[in-house]
Amino acid sequence: MKKFYQDFKLGVLGGGQLGRMLIQANTNFNVYTSVIDPDPNAPCKTIASEFQVGSITDYDTVYNFGKTVDLLTIEIENVNIEALEQLEKEGLTVYPQPSVIKIIKDKRIQKQFYKDNNIPTADFVLTDNKEAIKENIDFLPAFNKVGTGGYDGGGVQRLESEDDLDKAFEAPSLLEKLINFDREISVVAARNAKGEVKVFPTVECVFDPRYNLVDYLIAPSSLAQEIQDEAEKIATDVINAFGIVGLLAVEMFVTKEGEVLVNEVAPRPHNSGHQTINANYTSQYEQHLRAILNLPLGGTDIAIPSAMVNLLGDDSHTGMAIYEGLDDVLAKEGVNLFLYGKKFTKPHRKMGHITIVNKDVNKLKETVEFVKKTIKVIS
């Protein structure tokens, strides 16, 4: 590989905020980044070295794009896998590997993978249609999740009993036992082609029940150290089982009994790793780059306690975005703003995030509460 990295071109499928923050990291390594996204105003648009409009689920578009770059990566899983497989066959390095994306993209195959690899996860049954769900009525209450196509809270239904059967998916899906969980946590792991693995410390997620999106997260977690160690060990097991090159964000539940179960994973930088930019020795974005370039992975220690609040479009606003309360928020110690360059807001669109750092965890939490009640993305 041509290193540090003149005339080396990294291709990224997807031009959203994850790609945007990846480009900021790439810049520091002299990596020329070419991005493709269907949205002509995607977040990467103004800062990519090259930006191209095109469908990343279309075979020909992905294949042709891949032929113009030296290494190909993704910032979203919903890409054309067949094109990636063909590019790989023709000698292009594609990280994460198409074979891994394929497993992860389909929640059914992903769950089966955990079972086959002795990764702790909630019990489940695979169902092909409503009829199959009806046959497993004893398995309820459960989540019904579609195999492919569900993102950010879509494609998931909670089924309490037979009465909810009309909400069930008439599609290949799975039923997953409800977990009586105490916390949701996430561990972002990284692995390079040499097989070196590093994990970021456990972060604790607080979800907004309205949107099923992370409301805020905090690191370090307040969980007992042994549970955090267990979560980090599981994340290591999972990334080794996949043999992925790149990042793997492992979302987990901690049950009331202290058991740690894998919920799902994402083979790329993740919402739960944003705060590493400001708060850890290395950011998840730089870590992803190091991994796919087969460089030594960076230290993952926490430099300072942090919290991350997503900036979601307000429920009742659609149109040109206005960030109400931002001046007040910026006046608070330790507030770091990340806007994603999206002109238009709509209800619960991810418009940006705020990372708050503070040596004093109590002050950190006070600032989180202030930020949450002060800022609004309206139009």
Place this chain on the structure above:
Amino acid sequence: MKKFYQDFKLGVLGGGQLGRMLIQANTNFNVYTSVIDPDPNAPCKTIASEFQVGSITDYDTVYNFGKTVDLLTIEIENVNIEALEQLEKEGLTVYPQPSVIKIIKDKRIQKQFYKDNNIPTADFVLTDNKEAIKENIDFLPAFNKVGTGGYDGGGVQRLESEDDLDKAFEAPSLLEKLINFDREISVVAARNAKGEVKVFPTVECVFDPRYNLVDYLIAPSSLAQEIQDEAEKIATDVINAFGIVGLLAVEMFVTKEGEVLVNEVAPRPHNSGHQTINANYTSQYEQHLRAILNLPLGGTDIAIPSAMVNLLGDDSHTGMAIYEGLDDVLAKEGVNLFLYGKKFTKPHRKMGHITIVNKDVNKLKETVEFVKKTIKVIS
């Protein structure tokens, strides 16, 4: 001002590494950044929202560029001031103000400014030519500094005695008393249009005597807290005296007697503030942006101890840059790499820097020594 910041365009004169890191910060605030630089391959080239090739010392070029933006700033002082003054007269906001850049660009006027504002600084006499220096022979040993045009160690000569007169400048310059200093330190200050001022904690600079460039710097400084407080107070006095909007990096000497004297200032992000990206609550780049947008300034506290090592082109190499030893350096805990996107190296060209963070200051220093002896920019 159109805030957060759709359709708002920030212009930057100069497309070097300081501009490059400023753009990375601007991105997080949705600021569209238009850059002009004479070098078609300047570090900002691949990440600026818009990049234009042109002379930033040429009146018409700067004037015409200024007419296309909503707010104009600089990342280097060597710009056409007359054009900035005209733009300001026509209503464009230019930060830092042209009147301030004018004072700072000329070391003679700058020194006189300190004297007039009771800012502690080394004694000096203004000299118009060699003849005038000869008349002040009693003032030697002294540094002879040209008023304008000297950067990064150029434009400065040390004159011990009459024997050195041939090295003296035949140009408007000044003689400055040698300071028997113990340390060189720097405080980066910021001021917004509301008059809010914040200073970053004192950083301690270790200079490489070969190039008269910073070899590495470390924060927090090991100086007594009262000396750091004094330095930060002086930086506050200086920025208030200038009334600048934006960043002001204040380089100072600490004498063996513990006196703090201002050496010189730079009205922009500064080499001595690089480490704030990884190690402080807010980075100097974001702070500059907050200041010129008249936003509340960010907290400046140190989140974690850090050191910064410049990556300079090796003495004996000119050509396409190769970064020898970089893999070994990246394997060390807490190493953050910043390459500046420069294709070609030449002796002591600034090619990048490395910021090292570590909670343990001893480990931090060990890593600095390892980095310094391991990495080489060759061709």
